[in-house]
Amino acid sequence: MSGLAAPMIEMTDVTKRYGSARTVLDLFDLYVRKGEFVTLLGPSGCGKSTVLKLISGLTPPTTGTIRVDGMLPKNAREMTSYIFQDATLLPWRTVRQNVGLGLELEGVGKDRRGDKISSLLELVGLSEVAKAYPRQLSGGMKMRVSIARALATNPRLLLMDEPFAALDEISRDRLNEELLRLRAEQQWTAVFVTHSVSEAVFLSTRIVVLSPNPGRIHAVVPVQLRAERNPELRTAPEFDALVAQVSRTLRGALTS
């Protein structure tokens, strides 16, 4: 990939306090290059979700600076998509209308949305249920709709806040594989939040382990696994070894 060194996210000395008492993040630095898949891993209360909210500009930092592709987070929203822990679909809209929401809000005309939505539904395997309403779908399918909606606006940066936490393991594994396939096709940069060590290892190019109270970076683990990440990788010895290493680091983050 060209421009490997070009930064996508630069967070420098970022502190976030809610009110005057609780410090969520303390002097936090995060640097993500274009094309990376960075996972934030850590126990509850270490400020993982807050990092995503800061990068998206949904909440301002107390001190410190944040740049997304050189811009203020709010100005970078056009190139950023956010995937939430639950699918956050509009229940009164069909799958198709939900996928088209972002385009619609950004003022893309109805005729120009149509093809884009159809190809995305194809991509995530939802063409059959395009006219269904969210409540008729399983948890995994809802999440697929959410992913398709996020990709519809051609994001260069994808922020994902434990998107698969509520799913069973089989759906989660399948969606992990699909996510990597989509990334290979569309080449976005990702910041992903999870509790799951194996999910982090399977998806990431780099894992950032956070420690709680207040949130700080405890360790950074680069993930150097074979380029093609297929389901067989999950049973490979080097995968297990890395999962074990990251788990140890995570335990260290808790006791430090």
Next chain:
Amino acid sequence: MRQRAITLANALGVFAALLLVWQLVLRIFRVPPYMLPSPWAVTKTVGARFPSLVSSFLITAEEAAGGLVVSIVVGVAVALVFAQSRWVRRMLYPWTLLLQTVPIVAVAPLILMWFGAGAPSVTLIAFIISLAPIIANTTQGLISVDENLVHLFLMHNASRSQILFKLRLPNSVPSLFVGIRIASGIAVIGAITGELYAGSSRVGEGGLGYSILYASSQLQTDYLFALVAAATVLGFGFLFLVMFLEWYFLHNWHESARTPEAE
């Protein structure tokens, strides 16, 4: 289908039993007809005075429906203003409570004095009494939106009006219907109460409330019963209409409107 037939048969059975008890009470205690007419006498009166019964029914239905529709339009508009900020709500919400607590029976004579007898005054009374539940429920629906959905809209640089009309307003529709269901019942009560005071601008012709007053003053107890039955039918009719609309608008997506077959 079978289930429905059984439910219907049960309801009819209870109705028949009630008629039987009614008839027995008349026989055993020898109640004079001006105190309690027989079911048969009431049925005969319904037949004999059907045209005037229907015309009273329609007058009241129109007043109640008018009051309800205006209260929906005004209530939703007020709720949209309330949804703008907590500050606006704090300042104005107590006044809607006032609307709910003021006894309509006490206000009705004033309205009669200001606007005169007849349908407009009655419609106004039905409107006043059904407004508060619409405002309260719609406001609740507009402001209780999942925070992440708001964030999602913000991430797509949605404007304030896009958030209001594409997120908050559709989100409030189920609560709006809760409000309409409550309001539909009390709009009918409001219209009948209103008619007791401001029933008609012409003697002898008016809605159900007016006719109830008239029939009782003439000791036409059998017709009084027919009018009470008509008022009940009207209330039920409103409720069923609202429930049908609720089902029609919500059955695709909202839990409250699921059909039994889907469960």
